[in-house]
Amino acid sequence: MKPLIEIKNLSIEFEVKGGKLKACDNVSITINRGEILGVIGESGSGKSTLASGILDLVQAPGKISNGEVIYYTEDDKKVSLLDLPKEELMQYRWSEIATVFQAAQNALNPVLKIREHFLETVYAHSDKVKEDEIIKKAEEVLKYVRLDKSVLEYYPHQLSGGMKQRVLIALSLILDPKIIILDEPTTALDVITQWYIMELLKEIHQKLGITLVFLTHDISIISEVVDRIAVMYAGEIVECGDVANVFNEPSHPYTKGLLNAIPTLHDDITERKAIPGNPPNLLENFKNCKFSARCYRFLGKECSGDKEKTEKLYEISNKQCTRCYAYAEEVECTK
Numbered sequence: 001m002k003p004l005i006e007i008k009n010l011s012i013e014f015e016v017k018g019g020k021l022k023a024c025d026n027v028s029i030t031i032n033r034g035e036i037l038g039v040i041g042e043s044g045s046g047k048s049t050l051a052s053g054i055l056d057l058v059q060a061p062g063k064i065s066n067g068e069v070i071y072y073t074e075d076d077k078k079v080s081l082l083d084l085p086k087e088e089l090m091q092y093r094w095s096e097i098a099t100v101f102q103a104a105q106n107a108l109n110p111v112l113k114i115r116e117h118f119l120e121t122v123y124a125h126s127d128k129v130k131e132d133e134i135i136k137k138a139e140e141v142l143k144y145v146r147l148d149k150s151v152l153e154y155y156p157h158q159l160s161g162g163m164k165q166r167v168l169i170a171l172s173l174i175l176d177p178k179i180i181i182l183d184e185p186t187t188a189l190d191v192i193t194q195w196y197i198m199e200l201l202k203e204i205h206q207k208l209g210i211t212l213v214f215l216t217h218d219i220s221i222i223s224e225v226v227d228r229i230a231v232m233y234a235g236e237i238v239e240c241g242d243v244a245n246v247f248n249e250p251s252h253p254y255t256k257g258l259l260n261a262i263p264t265l266h267d268d269i270t271e272r273k274a275i276p277g278n279p280p281n282l283l284e285n286f287k288n289c290k291f292s293a294r295c296y297r298f299l300g301k302e303c304s305g306d307k308e309k310t311e312k313l314y315e316i317s318n319k320q321c322t323r324c325y326a327y328a329e330e331v332e333c334t335k
């Protein structure tokens, strides 16, 4: 698979009372063209910060302190997104990389009809497109999310939560992007609507071949959709790989804990166990593996002190990488 976006050693800090909070700590991951990638992790693990970092949208007091985001164009040209002037980078937003962010339900302007949202999005990129062309395209993308064109004449408050989310997905498609990054796309919705939206996104992926990245705490909702999964803990990716490998043979104790904590319809809920302890304070200057305080596999001095070793990802197969020091014999992962 060809790479579409390569995130290299991305670190993002928030300047807060008490110091610098590392929300993303040296994150490296490649998003491949045409795949569906899921990034999972509990609240506060850094998923939204990572999503904002890709398009340099981190708001103060946050700041990208290190790293690169490389975008591969269709003719394999490498573009270093974080080095682009702001206006140029904004041209990539929507037309190459579209985002549907967590607070999406409130992302629509209450005083504008849906048709105006489509017009404004396109006009922000080009004032040469005719209005009727935009509306024709809007009707086409609304069909992908099974909404009738009459929705264009509605104001946001006239739509249900699920319809608003579908409008936002349609809006993200208006400029034919190569990738959509969806941060908690279904969080505020009821379970049935959640599944419906995931089905629609899967269909859109199949029809258009568009790359999708889901960032969510809800493993159950993405498990049947994603090809590959990355697990985030305390600002770091602790494991990534093909979804079947990671789910069937999780290598990192955090991934195991996370999977153990999910109830299913079929099993005994008392069998489910929460991970003991709490996530660490991200203001700390870590010398140990960040999970070591909660880890059943903690290897004593091997997991402590040697930051260089505990901050690497090790390749345990060509389909799975882990940050756990127990695999330090394996080769370093460069994917």
Ligand SMILES: Nc1ncnc2c1ncn2[C@@H]1O[C@H](COP(=O)(O)OP(=O)(O)OP(=O)(O)O)[C@@H](O)[C@H]1O
Pocket: 014, 016, 021, 022, 023, 041, 042, 043, 044, 045, 046, 047, 048, 049, 050, 060, 061, 062, 184, 217, 282
């Ligand atoms: N504007 C901000 N100011 C200070 N700290 C922030 C800010 N935004 C995020 N953080 C901190 O950065 C860390 C990562 O937050 P982030 O929102 O990226 O996590 P998340 O995994 O997306 O969780 P959630 O799904 O709850 O948003 C958290 O410790 C959070 O408190």
